[in-house]
Amino acid sequence: MREILIEAKSLKKYFQTARGNLHAVDDVDLTIAKGSTLGVVGESGCGKSTLGRTILNLIPATSGEVLFHGKNILDPKEPERQQMRKKMQMIFQDPYASLNPRMSVSEIIADPILVNEPKIPRSEVNERVEKLMATVGLAKRMINAYPHELDGGRRQRIGVARALALNPEFIVCDEPVSALDVSIQAQILNLLMDLQEEHGYTYMFITHDLSVVKHISNEIAVMYLGQCVERAPSDELFEHPLHPYTKALLDAIPVASLKNRNKDRTIIEGEVTSPIDPKPGCRFAARCPYASGRCAGEAIPLKEVAPGHHVACVLHEGTEKEL
Amino acid sequence: MEEFLTIQDLHVSYHTADETVYAVNGLNLSVKKGETLGLVGETGAGKTTTALSILRLLPFKFGSIDKGSILLDGMDLTKVSEKEMRKIRGDKISMIFQDPMTSLNSTIKIGKQIEEVLKIHRKDLGKKEVIERVDTLLKLVGISLERKEDYPHQLSGGMKQRVVIAIALACEPKLLLADEPTTALDVTIQAQVLNMMRELKNKLNTAMILITHDLGVVAENCDSVAIMYAGEIVESGAVEEIFEGTEHHPYTVGLFGSIPDMSKKTRRLSPINGMMPNPADLPPGCPFWPRCPKAKDICKQQKPNEVRQGSHMIKCHLYQDAKGGEEAGK
Amino acid sequence: MKEKASKNKYKKRSQIYSVWLRFRRNKMAVAGLILLCILLILAVCAPFIADYEQVIKQDLTQRFIKPGAEHWFGTDAYGRDMFARVVWGARYSLSIGIGAILISLTIGSVIGSIAGFYGGKIDSVIMRIIDVIMAIPGTLMAITIVAALGAGTTKLLIAMSISQIPTFSRVVRSIIMGIREEEYVEAARSYGSRDRRLIMKQIWPNSLGPLIVQASLSMAQAVLTISSLSFIGLGIPAPTPEWGTILSENKTNMRLYPYLCTIPGIAILLSVIAMNLIGDGLRDALDPKLKN
Numbered sequence: 007m008r009e010i011l012i013e014a015k016s017l018k019k020y021f022q023t024a025r026g027n028l029h030a031v032d033d034v035d036l037t038i039a040k041g042s043t044l045g046v047v048g049e050s051g052c053g054k055s056t057l058g059r060t061i062l063n064l065i066p067a068t069s070g071e072v073l074f075h076g077k078n079i080l081d082p083k084e085p086e087r088q089q090m091r092k093k094m095q096m097i098f099q100d101p102y103a104s105l106n107p108r109m110s111v112s113e114i115i116a117d118p119i120l121v122n123e124p125k126i127p128r129s130e131v132n133e134r135v136e137k138l139m140a141t142v143g144l145a146k147r148m149i150n151a152y153p154h155e156l157d158g159g160r161r162q163r164i165g166v167a168r169a170l171a172l173n174p175e176f177i178v179c180d181e182p183v184s185a186l187d188v189s190i191q192a193q194i195l196n197l198l199m200d201l202q203e204e205h206g207y208t209y210m211f212i213t214h215d216l217s218v219v220k221h222i223s224n225e226i227a228v229m230y231l232g233q234c235v236e237r238a239p240s241d242e243l244f245e246h247p248l249h250p251y252t253k254a255l256l257d258a259i260p261v262a263s264l265k266n267r268n269k270d271r272t273i274i275e276g277e278v279t280s281p282i283d284p285k286p287g288c289r290f291a292a293r294c295p296y297a298s299g300r301c302a303g304e305a306i307p308l309k310e311v312a313p314g315h316h317v318a319c320v321l322h323e324g325t326e327k328e329l
Numbered sequence: 330m331e332e333f334l335t336i337q338d339l340h341v342s343y344h345t346a347d348e349t350v351y352a353v354n355g356l357n358l359s360v361k362k363g364e365t366l367g368l369v370g371e372t373g374a375g376k377t378t379t380a381l382s383i384l385r386l387l388p389f390k391f392g393s394i395d396k397g398s399i400l401l402d403g404m405d406l407t408k409v410s411e412k413e414m415r416k417i418r419g420d421k422i423s424m425i426f427q428d429p430m431t432s433l434n435s436t437i438k439i440g441k442q443i444e445e446v447l448k449i450h451r452k453d454l455g456k457k458e459v460i461e462r463v464d465t466l467l468k469l470v471g472i473s474l475e476r477k478e479d480y481p482h483q484l485s486g487g488m489k490q491r492v493v494i495a496i497a498l499a500c501e502p503k504l505l506l507a508d509e510p511t512t513a514l515d516v517t518i519q520a521q522v523l524n525m526m527r528e529l530k531n532k533l534n535t536a537m538i539l540i541t542h543d544l545g546v547v548a549e550n551c552d553s554v555a556i557m558y559a560g561e562i563v564e565s566g567a568v569e570e571i572f573e574g575t576e577h578h579p580y581t582v583g584l585f586g587s588i589p590d591m592s593k594k595t596r597r598l599s600p601i602n603g604m605m606p607n608p609a610d611l612p613p614g615c616p617f618w619p620r621c622p623k624a625k626d627i628c629k630q631q632k633p634n635e636v637r638q639g640s641h642m643i644k645c646h647l648y649q650d651a652k653g654g655e656e657a658g659k
Numbered sequence: 660m661k662e663k664a665s666k667n668k669y670k671k672r673s674q675i676y677s678v679w680l681r682f683r684r685n686k687m688a689v690a691g692l693i694l695l696c697i698l699l700i701l702a703v704c705a706p707f708i709a710d711y712e713q714v715i716k717q718d719l720t721q722r723f724i725k726p727g728a729e730h731w732f733g734t735d736a737y738g739r740d741m742f743a744r745v746v747w748g749a750r751y752s753l754s755i756g757i758g759a760i761l762i763s764l765t766i767g768s769v770i771g772s773i774a775g776f777y778g779g780k781i782d783s784v785i786m787r788i789i790d791v792i793m794a795i796p797g798t799l800m801a802i803t804i805v806a807a808l809g810a811g812t813t814k815l816l817i818a819m820s821i822s823q824i825p826t827f828s829r830v831v832r833s834i835i836m837g838i839r840e841e842e843y844v845e846a847a848r849s850y851g852s853r854d855r856r857l858i859m860k861q862i863w864p865n866s867l868g869p870l871i872v873q874a875s876l877s878m879a880q881a882v883l884t885i886s887s888l889s890f891i892g893l894g895i896p897a898p899t900p901e902w903g904t905i906l907s908e909n910k911t912n913m914r915l916y917p918y919l920c921t922i923p924g925i926a927i928l929l930s931v932i933a934m935n936l937i938g939d940g941l942r943d944a945l946d947p948k949l950k951n
Binding site: 187189196218 | 371372488515516517523544546548549568569572573584585587597598600602605
């Protein structure tokens with residue numbers, strides 16, 4: 007087992023709303039090994055973006071710990087917190103909204119360096135910016151362009167370069183390709199994978215698209231209404247999905263092949279229920295075709311049912327004994 | 330089956346103060362009765378422009394149909410008067426837009442919004458009949474009747490798109506234009522909506538043009554496919570020919586290479602290099618050559634012709650020599 | 660050599676230049692700009708065009724001369740040259756207008772930035788105070804302040820500034836609140852930018868556009884208010900040639916000598932139109948997302 011770089015322990019983030027507490031992230035545990043990728047998958051409103059932001063301490067957590075190299079970065083008393091935080095960066099979803107329209111490409115990429123290492127001479131900053139641009143495949147002639155003059159793919163490359171500017175170890179990628187065209191999506195995904203191979207970055211890859219996450223992730227966590235319902239190594243999850251929600255999610259992806267054309271698919275009915283003060287028990291039960299009385303009442307914890315394969319579902323509670 | 334909609338050599342451009350954007354350049358397309366055509370392409374390929382041209386809803390002043398014909402059941406839509414066109418829209422042809430939030434009026438109850446269309450196009454219907462029809466439509470798209478009195482903001486995204494579909498189907502159109510109808514929805518909801526659309530289409534025998542960038546959606550819903558690039562159809566054919574055939578336009582190959590294949594274990598994707606050309610400044614010759622791995626000299630100078638083999642059409646120089654002569658000989 | 664040449668090719672095109680390129684395309688806005696420039700040049704050059712002496716010196720032998728070659732705009736009831744008075748009036752009206760906007764813009768921006776950026780309790784307190792002030796109409800507010808302080812150029816400037824501060828605070832606050840939620844601000848926060856840098860580098864440059872537009876539109880309003888106050892005798896006192904004052908002095912003779920009121924009236928009208936046209940032009944030109 008590789009060294010664990012980042013670990014979240016019973017992380018919670020509740021937002022207070024007029025109608026009660028919105029459980030955006032509810033008691034999530036996760037670990038990511040150094041140099042690997044954890045894919046976080048879920049539909050809109052499942053709390054996956056909030057999870058990423060809470061781990062980076064961009065949003066203060068309600069409770070829980072985030073350990074980076076074994077140190078809790080959420081603890082304001084942690085002396086190395088600032089240093090640690092520099093090693094954790096983020097790539098944002100919308101390449102249009104995440105770049106300041108009044109700053110040029112070089113200014114955008116240089117800003118993290120200027121903020122964190124203000125004493126570095128200007129010439130060295132420029133050098134680093136040029137190097138970063140080359141790394142992400144941006145031509146040198148764009149150095150003084152403004153974001154709105156570039157297309158989505160190039161803009162996202164700027165976003166990647168900015169995240170890499172401080173030589174991070176851990177990068178949260180929040181839907182980095184969902185705003186891009188398919189052919190450009192593949193370019194960015196390949197870039198992220200190349201960078202990982204070369205520099206050993208650790209990714210948390212947040213997406214709503216299971217097909218995107220399969221290629222890039224070592225492990226995948228499926229989220230539903232703030233909770234992680236299943237977590238397994240990528241291949242294992244695609245081959246043996248256990249949680250009914252994961253199955254439904256996999257089934258719902260339109261596949262670009264005619265083999266499944268007339269296959270009967272299990273389409274789950276209904277829509278996501280409210281994340282405000284949810285009742286204890288399985289949150290998916292309302293839409294679940296296998297729901298029974300056992301699903302309500304008490305919280306259903308994640309259980310390891312096969313090596314590395316965790317699932318929170320009453321259907322699979324007993325399986326560990328059989329194994 | 331007869332051709333229901335035939336578009337021939339359509340050219341559409343947008344004019345701004347300092348440039349002319351050539352959005353559609355010589356597009357040929359045909360849809361049969363009851364058939365679903367998947368129109369696939371990336372942002373800026375001219376998919377939506379094509380749909381808006383059929384409805385003659387191009388932005389006033391900026392957009393114009395420069396050339397070509399759009400024949401709907403033998404009637405050339407580029408030539409009919411605006412008054413007639415207004416009767417056709419929403420009645421014979423209707424459109425479903427990508428974003429259900431913007432295509433519904435947020436101050437009118439959903440039941441009333443469906444009634445509205447019927448009142449415009451079905452003047453022969455009495456008040457009672459209109460209400461009956463609204464109820465049938467709601468049942469058809471899977472919305473319970475109690476929600477008739479709801480305002481759009483009280484519905485979720487998937488429900489709103491169902492209402493939009495109900496409005497589009499209100500007058501039993503002969504042709505439905507669906508512009509990325511499920512892109513704004515979550516996958517599980519997308520599956521629900523697509524399933525419903527498929528069932529409805531079979532029931533009503535409507536022809537449909539499904540505009541999408543998602544080849545998966547096409548595979549599961551369409552009878553024929555047209556791949557669009559820079560305002561042209563570069564390849565078209567029956568769904569089997571596109572998904573299982575061996576001969577393809579290099580752009581089609583690139584598109585398929587770009588989607589992560591769930592059944593394979595390869596980590597690397599094979600994307601298309603570069604990006605869409607600027608439609609205001611298209612390269613000479615084949616618009617795809619700057620990105621094409623198989624580009625030859627001729628591609629840079631001359632536009633390829635359409636090479637047809639049965640229902641399969643490819644517009645590429647690669648197939649020109651081999652079959653061009655053969656075609657000519659026939 | 661070649662390296663150097665190619666470097667120049669990537670030279671940054673300044674944003675101000677591209678704003679100008681877009682502004683230039685709006686003919687009405689350019690017309691407004693030219694108009695305002697003429698008025699400003701006249702105001703600045705007023706001492707060279709006419710002696711101040713000429714502006715206030717009464718000469719009863721020269722009363723009510725119709726506009727002509729000698730007196731372009733004619734003379735008023737006291738035999739003063741109307742052209743000289745209107746030109747000098749531009750100096751007063753425009754300078755107080757611009758001055759008041761600059762002062763209220765600065766103070767309002769600081770208040771609005773604090774309220775908008777920090778939000779929460781600070782915001783609530785500031786905004787409630789502003790709400791109370793806003794409940795009094797701007798002109799009435801200025802009248803009250805002038806009435807309390809007494810008439811005079813400086814006092815009018817103070818009154819005008821105070822009455823505009825709430826508007827600017829509100830505008831700045833809402834602009835900043837919008838930008839604060841932008842993803843690029845979050846991105847800057849994610850790599851450790853501190854509040855001050857966030858405001859200076861990320862938020863301010865983006866709020867400038869809408870703010871300049873608001874300022875140019877408010878300026879037109881301010882010029883109107885100044886003239887109105889002077890007209891009712893609460894602004895600049897009589898002999899000093901402010902457009903409103905000139906109107907007021909001549910109102911009794913308006914029937915017989917209409918040019919006496921039309922000319923200063925047109926001056927006010929032109930400057931207000933010019934500022935509004937510029938404001939509208941800037942609104943479009945300052946949006947960085949619009950292509951050239």
